[in-house]
Amino acid sequence: MINYFIKFDDLCLSTVRLFTYDESGAKQVKKYSVIEANEALLPGNNLYIMIPSALFGFKVTRNEIGLKNDILKANIFSESEDGLISNVSDLKFFFQPSLNLAAWINYNTYNSIAEPFNEYEGDVYFYPEHFLLPEGINSIYVGEQNFICSFKDFTGFSGSNDSLEDYLQILVSAGIDLKALQALGESEPVLLNKFQDLNFKKIQFSDFHISFINTLKFNNVNFFKRKISFHYIKQKLKFNFFEFWALNISALIFLIAPLVISYNLNSSVNTYKQSTVKIFEQLNPNFKRLVNARAQIDDLTRNIPQQNNISKQDFGVLNYLDAFKDDSIQRIAINLKEQEINIRLEGLPPLKLNLLKQILKSEELNFIESDLIEKDEGFFGNLLVQYET
DSSP, X not given: OOEEEEEXXXXXXXXXXXXXXXXXXXXXXXXXXXXXXXHHOOTTSEEEEEEOGGGEEEEEOOOTXXXXXXXXXXXXXXXXXXXXXXXXXXXXXXXXXXXXXXXXXXXXXXXXXXXXXXXXXXXXXXXXGGGGSOTTSOEEEXXXXXXXXXXXXXXXXXXXXXXXXXXXXXXXXXXXXGGGXXXXXXXXXXXXXXXXXXXXXXXXXXXXXXXXXXXXXXXXXXXXXXXXXXXXXXXXXXXOHHHHHHHHHHXXXXXXXXXXXXHHHHHHHHHHHHHHHHHHHHHOTTOXXXXXXXXXXXHHHXXXXXXXXXXXXXXXXXXXXGGGOOTTEEEEEEETTTTEEEEEEXXXXXXXXXXXXXXXXXXXXXXXXXXXXXXXXXXXXXXXXXXXX
């Protein structure tokens, strides 16, 4: 696992120094632009971006009444408005409950830092750079060109060495005891000779990074808010080309399937309603609108006279029809109400007619032949067969 630290050279944020620490602790430092630094990162590693503390505003608050989100933000800004140099709407707000610390930074400044690293395939952390300095004491680190100041309450500041003397004077005016201020640096700056009360300790800047990694310092705090994108998800899940498109197609199916099912159900319901309306229109030409199908059916059938029940014998007479199968039989009509079978004959031979009577003589049937005419050795006309239930 590689740990990267990015340090900005100035408040313009134009150039950075990229510190690289491999698993053995070996260090490499290179100077880049922000874009070049992003391109130099290997995926799957930790990236710590230390933003100049001078770009932040800070306020210590315990938030004992538990204010949330915009309400807490408005409350903090109303208490700090004298120290604000930007419109509140231009500021991105953070609250770190574990530190009892509220912080804010200009939106455009924050986005200019965050956007190049938003799709980095690895863990990204943003911190004010004074978070690197030791906890629990007031301390100041003086580098070649810049200084960083950190306080016990996790507030801090940073700036150019040209303004260091003025800043120390401000601390004295604010009642800060310079004797209790731990001065740190790779070499003791000449400027500090004017402030003999400062307790100086020599330290390498990279030692702050190593300590930060080993102690998991502020591991529950992160000022970076990643914007989720398909590209980042694809990288994070390590899908290949075919897996990625299979996932997209599956997701599309899951999204479309409910719409298709809903459309089919609505279509079926509409078809059913249309069919029902057609039936009602056939029953009642004056029918206008379907409201309550069951109630409207009852209303339509209320005055229909009751019909005689059809007995099982009525249905049993259908079995007789098998005995009438012949090419000379043109039509068979059954009247269940009158209990009659009307058979249209076209040249039925007398022998077949007698045979038919013999087959059905065991049944309670009455053959009426008054409408039959015999000619050309066959019977023509209607043969009426009556049966009893």
